[in-house]
Amino acid sequence: MKSHNAPYTSTTNACKLCKPLGACLAFRGIEGAVPFLHGSQGCATYMRRYIISHFREPMDIASSSLGEKQAVYGGGPNLKQGLKNVQTKYGARLIGVATTCLTETIGDDVPGLVKEFRREMAESNGHGDLPALVTVSTPSFSGTHMEGFHAAVKAVVEQMAEGGPPTGTVNLLPGFVSPADLRYLQEVMEDFGLPVIILPDISETLDGPAQTDYEKIPAGGTPMKDIQAMGRSRATIEFGRTLFSQETAGRFLENHFGVSWRPLGMPIGLRETDRFFQVLEELSGRPAASGHARERGRLLDAMVDGHKYVFGKKAVVYGEEDLVVGLAAFLAEIGVRPVLCASGGHSGNFAEAIAAVTAGLLPEPPLVREGMDFYDIAEEAQSLAPDLLIGHSKGYHLARKWKTPLIRVGFPIHDRFGGQRILHLGYRGAQSLLDKIVNALLEKKQQDSPVGYGYL
Amino acid sequence: MESVIFEERQNQVHRKGKQPFDLACNKDSLAGAVSQRACVFCGSRVVLYPIADALHLVHGPIGCAAYTWDIRGALSSGPELHRLSFSTDLQERDVIFGGEKKLYRALKELIERHHPKAAFVYSTCIVGLIGDDLEGVCKKAGKKTGIPVLPVQSEGFKGNKRAGYHAACQAMFRLVGTGDTTGISKKSLNILGDFNLAGEIWIIRDYFKRMGIEVVANITGDGRVGDLQRAHGAALNVVQCSGATMDLALMMEEVYGIPHVRVSYFGVEDMAESLYTVARFFDDPKVMERTRKLVRDELAGLYPRLQEFRRALTGKKAAIYVGGAFKAFSLVKAFRLLGMEVVLVGSQTGTPQDYQELHDITDEGTIIVDDSNPLELSSFLKEKDVDIFVGGVKERPIAYKLGVGFCDHNHERKEALEGFVGMLNFAQEVYNTVMSPVWQFVPRKAGVRGQWSVASNQ
Numbered sequence: 001m002k003s004h005n006a007p008y009t010s011t012t013n014a015c016k017l018c019k020p021l022g023a024c025l026a027f028r029g030i031e032g033a034v035p036f037l038h039g040s041q042g043c044a045t046y047m048r049r050y051i052i053s054h055f056r057e058p059m060d061i062a063s064s065s066l067g068e069k070q071a072v073y074g075g076g077p078n079l080k081q082g083l084k085n086v087q088t089k090y091g092a093r094l095i096g097v098a099t100t101c102l103t104e105t106i107g108d109d110v111p112g113l114v115k116e117f118r119r120e121m122a123e124s125n126g127h128g129d130l131p132a133l134v135t136v137s138t139p140s141f142s143g144t145h146m147e148g149f150h151a152a153v154k155a156v157v158e159q160m161a162e163g164g165p166p167t168g169t170v171n172l173l174p175g176f177v178s179p180a181d182l183r184y185l186q187e188v189m190e191d192f193g194l195p196v197i198i199l200p201d202i203s204e205t206l207d208g209p210a211q212t213d214y215e216k217i218p219a220g221g222t223p224m225k226d227i228q229a230m231g232r233s234r235a236t237i238e239f240g241r242t243l244f245s246q247e248t249a250g251r252f253l254e255n256h257f258g259v260s261w262r263p264l265g266m267p268i269g270l271r272e273t274d275r276f277f278q279v280l281e282e283l284s285g286r287p288a289a290s291g292h293a294r295e296r297g298r299l300l301d302a303m304v305d306g307h308k309y310v311f312g313k314k315a316v317v318y319g320e321e322d323l324v325v326g327l328a329a330f331l332a333e334i335g336v337r338p339v340l341c342a343s344g345g346h347s348g349n350f351a352e353a354i355a356a357v358t359a360g361l362l363p364e365p366p367l368v369r370e371g372m373d374f375y376d377i378a379e380e381a382q383s384l385a386p387d388l389l390i391g392h393s394k395g396y397h398l399a400r401k402w403k404t405p406l407i408r409v410g411f412p413i414h415d416r417f418g419g420q421r422i423l424h425l426g427y428r429g430a431q432s433l434l435d436k437i438v439n440a441l442l443e444k445k446q447q448d449s450p451v452g453y454g455y456l
Numbered sequence: 457m458e459s460v461i462f463e464e465r466q467n468q469v470h471r472k473g474k475q476p477f478d479l480a481c482n483k484d485s486l487a488g489a490v491s492q493r494a495c496v497f498c499g500s501r502v503v504l505y506p507i508a509d510a511l512h513l514v515h516g517p518i519g520c521a522a523y524t525w526d527i528r529g530a531l532s533s534g535p536e537l538h539r540l541s542f543s544t545d546l547q548e549r550d551v552i553f554g555g556e557k558k559l560y561r562a563l564k565e566l567i568e569r570h571h572p573k574a575a576f577v578y579s580t581c582i583v584g585l586i587g588d589d590l591e592g593v594c595k596k597a598g599k600k601t602g603i604p605v606l607p608v609q610s611e612g613f614k615g616n617k618r619a620g621y622h623a624a625c626q627a628m629f630r631l632v633g634t635g636d637t638t639g640i641s642k643k644s645l646n647i648l649g650d651f652n653l654a655g656e657i658w659i660i661r662d663y664f665k666r667m668g669i670e671v672v673a674n675i676t677g678d679g680r681v682g683d684l685q686r687a688h689g690a691a692l693n694v695v696q697c698s699g700a701t702m703d704l705a706l707m708m709e710e711v712y713g714i715p716h717v718r719v720s721y722f723g724v725e726d727m728a729e730s731l732y733t734v735a736r737f738f739d740d741p742k743v744m745e746r747t748r749k750l751v752r753d754e755l756a757g758l759y760p761r762l763q764e765f766r767r768a769l770t771g772k773k774a775a776i777y778v779g780g781a782f783k784a785f786s787l788v789k790a791f792r793l794l795g796m797e798v799v800l801v802g803s804q805t806g807t808p809q810d811y812q813e814l815h816d817i818t819d820e821g822t823i824i825v826d827d828s829n830p831l832e833l834s835s836f837l838k839e840k841d842v843d844i845f846v847g848g849v850k851e852r853p854i855a856y857k858l859g860v861g862f863c864d865h866n867h868e869r870k871e872a873l874e875g876f877v878g879m880l881n882f883a884q885e886v887y888n889t890v891m892s893p894v895w896q897f898v899p900r901k902a903g904v905r906g907q908w909s910v911a912s913n914q
Contacts, residue, residue, distance in 0.1 A: 010562035011518065011545040018519030040581055040613035041485050042495020046523035049849050058853040060830050065485045068614050071585065078487040085488030089462060089831060101517050102581040102613055105551060140517035141582065142548045211857050212899040214834030344518075394525070 013374035016344025018140035020098045021047045022148030024061050027096030029200020031221035034092040038079050039100030041065040054412040055206045055420045062086045075108050080117045090216045094132040104139035111135050134159050144345045146320050149176050157249040161231040163257045169195045171236035179207035180423040192284040197226040207420045231257035240322040241265040241353035266322050269330025269430050295427040306438040311335035316381045318342040318391040319410045321350045329357035338366045339384045342377045346370040405440035460831040468826040477815045481826040490829045492850050493804045495612035499620020503700050504576050506651050507679040508532035511572035513542040515559050516580025528867040529653045532678050556588050563597040573681035574604040584611030606630055618699050618805050625703035637689025643738050644670040644690045649697030652677025659875035667746050688712040694719050699780050721874035722786035754876035765883040770795030772843040772890050777802045781810030788817055799840040802828050830854050843890050859898025861889035
């Protein structure tokens with residue numbers, strides 16, 4: 001079912017990925033974890049290839065490799081054998097089992113099978129400590145990779161977090177952001193003196209150093225003992241305005257353990273970052289360190305320096321809903337008009353979130369479209385004559401066709417180097433985005449100019 | 457250290473030496489082993505993908521189409537419909553009530569929009585389970601739109617990539633024999649199993665043209681529906697790529713009596729031998745003479761430059777892990793031509809005959825492996841102290857993380873590696889990789905901290 005916005009039955013060049021992919025990414029951000037897909041072999045391999053091409057890092061996803069027989073008689077035996085193999089060969093301390101459309105349709109009861117597996121292992125002994133096993137239902141026929149990502153985070157918290165004496169720690173659920181973003185968030189939290197548990201944390205697992213040995217499971221990720229302690233933290237900051245109305249991991253922690261839930265938009269641009277810093281000031285009881293204040297000052301200075309180059313330019317922004325919301329917020333702040341905000345997702349909250357973050361800044365509200373593919377985007381955008389495209393690399397074909405600069409952000413970046421190191425968040429991320437946007441417009445102007453000005 | 461090889465997989469790894477060669481293969485992948493294999497759908501998709509004037513509609517949830525959008529470097533000299541990714545994006549409602557109506561509407565919509573010459577409809581895991589009548593819907597849509605609409609029975613779980621190749625061949629075979637063959641020369645052939653990555657099929661077509669042979673259909677690189685429809689008019693099928701299109705050649709042999717020969721366009725020896733094989737088939741002294749001249753001319757330009765690379769690369773060590781074993785044969789020979797030693801060779805889907813041949817042409821001590829995985833491959837790379845690893849994108853980070861060079865020899869590459877010129881490109885890439893200064897700084901060579909220390913950095 002496509003959103004009422006999109007008039008076609010068929011999908012052409014999707015602007016979304018499937019649910020299990022998001023779950024695998026989230027599981028990769030837990031220390032000692034191996035993502036595991038209960039389904040046919042192809043799913044794991046396709047997703048590995050897709051993710052590897054962005055991060056340029058190993059991304060092992062195990063599979064129960066179901067064949068025709070298992071599709072008929074059930075995938076239980078393969079699931080158990082696969083779990084055992086991942087335990088013994090990978091030494092996994094956590095296995096994140098996500099389902100696929102195949103196993104959802106044949107009706108495998110994965111939580112039940114995992115329970116059985118636990119019992120069988122306990123009875124047979126001799127297999128060492130069983131890893132933690134987290135299960136999440138991610139049928140590809142409902143929702144996008146972002147729903148899969150958030151479902152996996154929620155499953156991890158629901159199945160692992162415990163209550164107990166409060167710790168004073170802050171939980172941070174950042175959503176799907178880049179390793180560079182995560183390193184930035186760690187730095188910010190440290191500067192506020194706030195002990196933090198970031199879940200998931202792919203900053204090292206998907207952007208690690210050169211090695212002498214192939215690490216079966218890359219170092220880094222959120223430690224399991226930290227996840228267990230999340231029910232004792234004092235607050236949970238959760239990014240993503242389109243999630244506000246949903247049953248998220250943050251809301252779960254509040255409902256079950258009384259951990260104060262602080263939902264925020266992704267801190268992209270000035271005002272959304274200000275909101276994030278305000279919460280941190282409140283939680284830490286101290287003002288932001290002077291370094292961050294100076295970064296904010298430099299950003300404002302740059303916004304002034306660059307305002308003439310960008311004012312009134314029209315941008316088409318596409319991709320994951322919450323990323324687009326953050327980008328639209330920032331574009332509106334610098335005077336760029338996000339004329340079309342499009343996503344393959346359909347949370348139902350997209351338009352409201354865009355309206356909230358652009359309030360008071362735009363002469364007219366942008367078109368906001370859920371459930372879009374690139375055919376729909378092209379059709380909508382053609383008449384809008386955008387000056388800029390902002391999104392992941394799958395929009396390149398449109399940028400090429402329209403000779404419009406593309407600012408690459410988010411995931412995937414399959415046609416450039418260093419996608420995992422793109423910084424989007426905070427004052428620093430906004431600064432970097434601004435530099436890219438201004439320079440892209442200047443380059444275009446210079447290229448199109450018959451004069452070839454050397455000063456711009 | 458505990459072996460990284462799963463107990464169940466011990467007989468799928470062989471070290472060439474005194475013990476007899478008996479490699480197990482053709483097995484289902486082991487659950488939990490992180491096989492590098494894909495699925496049936498993937499097999500069908502890669503074979504049919506380059507047919508540029510056909511509509512390729514994936515009937516299933518979005519992932520299957522999204523992950524195969526414009527992923528191959530398969531070029532077209534004309535239409536580029538194959539570079540778009542079409543899906544029915546099945547939703548929960550469709551899974552419950554069936555996806556046939558949605559499929560029909562999507563087909564009608566897309567055919568009216570793009571006017572393709574034919575449509576391939578790929579079945580995915582879920583379609584096999586919910587029992588959509590793909591055949592029936594395709595028939596109906598074909599009737600309505602007036603173009604061939606061909607179901608591809610590629611449910612992901614029904615085997616591995618090879619089953620997908622077979623499904624693709626069956627779909628293509630429905631097109632063969634439906635076109636007009638008037639005017640096709642007696643000295644003509646179809647090119648099977650070349651996907652025109654980085655324009656490779658154009659190199660090969662040029663060779664055949666210089667030999668005086670007409671190419672009827674490219675199957676499937678830079679492929680056209682119309683050419684496939686008249687492919688039965690050709691005198692010979694020339695088949696590269698061990699698994700992908702052999703089934704089609706066999707079907708055409710049975711029904712239309714068209715003989716086939718197996719060839720490989722990788723490496724100097726195999727490239728030349730392939731052309732001679734074709735020349736011998738036509739048994740015409742003029743063709744043979746033109747072929748000899750072609751090979752002579754090409755080699756004259758090539759050899760001196762290859763010798764330069766050989767001087768630099770002699771003694772370096774290479775590892776090979778590819779989809780089909782046939783490509784591995786050529787690569788072993790190509791590395792030998794560069795003076796390099798192949799210390800590991802494996803494939804995802806080789807057959808017993810393939811592995812026997814690999815065993816016969818490799819040196820003592822070479823590791824031969826079937827359906828391997830990252831843990832095994834990384835341990836082999838390290839043990840053998842490899843200088844360059846040849847594989848696909850999924851193998852790349854295994855090499856790079858260990859500080860080992862890598863050459864992409866899979867669908868996504870953008871460098872032509874076929875033909876005589878391809879050998880030169882290959883040598884250049886191997887040289888650029890192996891001779892890069894970066895390897896001397898990586899932990900594998902320089903130690904974990906390298907020359908760097910806090911003291912020297914101050």
